[in-house]
């Protein structure tokens with residue numbers, strides 16, 4: 001499972017500047033490919049070959065210090081709950097403040113490894129100013145400048161040392177589902193309905209991870225693991241009134257699952273926050289099922305399901321090949337369908353297409369509609385194979401792979417989807433040199 005690193009600290013110390021610096025390189029690439037806007041507070045980074053997820057927990061806590069004061073416990077609690085390591089950022093320009101001391105106290109109590117980053121050390125004089133932060137009770141601090149990047153390497157060297165070694169992916173033959181969504185969408189009700197009446201728990205898998213959150217269920221003849229997000233077994237009970245926290249709480253569960261069951265309230269719509277969660281799963285190459293809940297509350301006219309579906313798909317572009325199920329947890333409507341669909345998506349995600357089949361089906365299509373000429377050169381795709389990755393990834397071998405641009409890659413993806421069912425699953429297309 002991917003390690004999670006959280007950045008905490010008061011507003012304006014430079015958390016987002018630092019965050020952007022760490023994720024910039026990678027995000028720029030993925031953004032260009034998919035063309036979607038990203039949640040700016042969560043991303044992936046790597047250092048010395050170790051990959052980790054980075055959360056800027058200050059995300060929505062912008063503004064004045066008194067706004068922050070109310071949120072400080074929450075922010076740090078979230079980080080302590082969710083992260084494997086914490087970067088605690090302070091600002092040498094502003095100097096030591098009472099709030100810094102408060103954060104330090106919470107962190108020391110938590111026993112989570114944390115690293116004190118003294119930011120805005122842009123010059124040698126400021127290096128000396130940093131000494132006052134020793135009073136936060138740390139053995140070591142890291143001076144850095146998020147703006148020019150100096151000092152970040154030393155911090156990252158030590159940080160990645162405490163991150164758990166990447167485990168062999170726990171090859172469970174059972175699908176792992178995460179039920180995710182905004183507060184009040186109906187997640188707990190859904191889970192209770194799903195597992196409620198019968199003796200559902202087969203075993204409590206201790207798992208190989210320190211705090212594995214899988215529970216194994218058998219329902220409607222389907223066996224699966226449910227990854228906890230609804231706060232069923234949370235150590236702390238932060239009221240998730242800030243959207244940010246509920247989104248960030250989903251990160252680990254999403255990274256840990258095969259298929260995300262995204263549940264939202266039909267009366268509130270598929271809004272920006274729901275979309276953030278949707279893209280979080282997409283970015284992690286997870287399967288997705290969208291459940292439109294509380295359908296009992298929506299007045300129905302002849303076309304409402306179709307129209308509603310269309311609205312959702314428009315927001316999902318270009319990843320529109322996603323199943324959408326209209327449910328009412330209250331009336332226990334289509335709960336079976338929801339799980340059945342999630343199982344199908346799981347199968348699609350683990351689907352392996354034989355190389356001979358791929359080539360038989362796709363090469364004629366490519367021949368009929370070849371990649372456009374580029375700089376007067378013909379691009380010939382000669383051979384296609386599926387790579388042995390957890391989610392469907394295909395390598396197209398060509399004489400001039402660099403000349404195949406995004407629109408044609410999307411064409412290839414669409415053809416893959418049309419001919420082999422990959423509903424609900426991100427598909428990756430690579431062009432390689434033959």
Ligand code: GDP
Pocket residue numbers: 009010011012013014015016017018058119120121122144145146147148
């Ligand atoms: P956040 O609220 O903690 O996320 O802080 P921001 O990243 O938004 O930064 C707050 C302000 O500090 C911005 O004006 C940044 O340009 C500035 N800042 C961030 N890092 C540095 C740094 O290393 N040196 C200096 N001089 N300014 C910085």
Ligand code: GDP
Pocket residue numbers: 181182183184185186187188189190230293294295296297327328329330331
């Ligand atoms: P969570 O915060 O996502 O876990 O949401 P809950 O499961 O606690 O549900 C929030 C509220 O929505 C509760 O009052 C539920 O009774 C209600 N609710 C859940 N599903 C439905 C539904 O299908 N129809 C209606 N009308 N209410 C629902």
